[in-house]
Amino acid sequence: xxxxxxxxxxxxxxxxxxxxxxxxxxxxxxxxxxxxxxxxxxxxxxxxxxxxxxxxxxxxxxxxxxxxx
Numbered sequence: 571x572x573x574x575x576x577x578x579x580x581x582x583x584x585x586x587x588x589x590x591x592x593x594x595x596x597x598x599x600x601x602x603x604x605x606x607x608x609x610x611x612x613x614x615x616x617x618x619x620x621x622x623x624x625x626x627x628x629x630x631x632x633x634x635x636x637x638x639x
Contacts, residue, residue, distance in 0.1 A: 573631040574608060574624075583608050590617045599623070 574583040585604035592599045592614055599614030600607055601624050611623040624630070 571633045572603065573633075574603060575629040575631075577627060577629060590620050592616065592620060 572585055572588050574588075575581070583603050583606075585606070587604055589602045589605075590599065591602065597613050597615060599611045599620035601609040601620065609624050609627060611620055614620045614623065
């Protein structure tokens with residue numbers, strides 16, 4: 571489970587899968603949580619830069635389920 575909390579507004583998003591997308595033509599980066607757009611950033615060239623910008627705006631908490639064998 572992934573929880574994103576907007577530092578400024580306190581808005582919380584909860585989901586299972588986070589995806590980063592960058593449009594090479596416009597350099598607009600988008601972050602999706604379970605297919606829903608939760609963040610956009612301008613002038614992004616790669617996933618690392620987009621993740622860095624996301625962390626400026628959001629607290630990120632990832633919980634991993636224990637795997638039982």
